[in-house]
Amino acid sequence: MSKRVLLIEDEPNIIEAIRFILSRDGWIVETHSDGATAVAAVGKKRPDIVILDVMLPGKSGFDILRELRCDADHANLPILMLTARGQKKDRDMAQAAGVSAFMTKPFSNSDMLDAVNALVSEQQTTPTVADAPSDE
């Protein structure tokens, strides 16, 4: 069964390119462009991995990340963050908020594929909340 990725990004041509690359690699790619409703979209679509841009209309990627991590359902969801600024400050902030991986724009297509695949295989080797025994 194909893995599903949710791309939260507002730049149409970036969406188109990432969608193409990941689809060709066998992913089912869904997209969402509005920051304000992004958390709800994750809850509804239940993707295997989220690619999250930092600069979004409505709500910043950092806020979305924090809200997702506060929800037990998404505590272990792999989240790859995209930002236009590779500053250490931003990385630290994302790491503190519980990001799984971090990627600086502009990235190469193979970097993107590698990052997404690495995150999903990590996910398979570590138990998620859902997989863990419920009496823990």
Added chain:
Amino acid sequence: MPRSALTGTRIRERRSLEGLKQADLARTVGISPAYLNLIEHNRRRIGGKLLVDLARELKVEVSALTEGAQAPLIDGLKNAVAESGAVQYPIETDRIEEFAGRFSGWAGLVVQQREQITTLERRVEALSDRLAHDPFLSDALHEVISTVTAIRSTAGILNNGGDIDPEWQVRFHRNMYEDSQRLAMGSQALVRYLDTVGKVDEAPNAPLDEVERWLASTAYALPDLDVETDDHGAVDTNLEEAFAVASQSDLLTSPAARSMAARWLTRARADAAMMPIETVEEVLTASGPDPAALAQRTGADLAAAMRRLATLPPCEGRADLGLVTCDGSGTLTFRKPLDGFAPPRFGAACPLWPLYQALLRPLAPVRRVIEQMGQPPRQFLAYAVCQPVSQAGFDAPEVVEATMLFVPMDAATAALPNGQSLTAAQVSGDVVEVGTNCRVCARAGCPARREPSLLAMEHSPS
């Protein structure tokens, strides 16, 4: 009585060069070796006959022992040391004077380069500050990076290979074409923007520096001040007009500096109206540069009298006087330096200045003889007062300004008529030993020191 922290050091160096033992030299001039040792470690004042004797024995002119290289050069070197971060090799701070004296050209280069570095550092700071906080720049960069990301990714797809559906190929080509146009426009806007910033508001110097350079270009006096009174003796104190005048100067480039200069000009005109030059000259003849005398004669307040005295047009026989002002936070808001007393350009000044003593007790005038460390140390008669800036209401915050006038000691004495000396009241109390800034001040055992000196001028007796 000259007392230089460095006269002793110079005697010691000179004696070593001559290969003389401390005990032998002490005997030839008739003092104990222990006393010479104290002198050499700058722990005893030396002057008069003893100094002449020592100079003779050391085969140098007296002035070679009392006057080192030029004070500005030494000050510049001290600042260079103070502002240097971690250095690869230890700096021989105890031999600054020798360096400046023997290699004045190289020393000058060090000072000049330090000034250039400071200017560049401030420019870099201003630019990185702009990078971090400018919303336009942040948006523009985001736009460029987004577009580049889309282009890179799309180009990667097209370049990488083989079996792309022709329909998709067309679509990606079109996307790339659109993005390249967006990138071109975005980068042009960025270049235009970067072209304009840095020229208007970002002169490398702070506005106060510009204002000071502008005032220094006319020796801190405003020559047209005394001719602008109308028939009724009133002076034009229109701020807008002053701003127009300030705007004409090439030395005032930033709007902030022009506005500060205009305020200065307006106030200086009001001061001049209150204290016409003829009256000031009469007071100078009768009492010397005494702000209290000028204030009593004209009804101006003390701070205004100090400003007026410090900014008179230079003329034969008129001593140049220094002035500093600060606001309630202690930040220096105006600096007119004198040779031997240069208020710090960056950072806080010496808390022992009468300026700050006045700040502690608003409206109580302070007068002290102060001594600035230096080569040789200079004494000044300092007058200071702290006054409210404006007559505020009962609920308004209390805004004050302290002003300090400093008169070189020789001018304070020489200006008095009939060879009168300063009255006991004028020199009452001990001489206050002050500095400019802790980092470049080597005064030992200072109760007001807030950070250690970076100058290893103090030696322990050998």
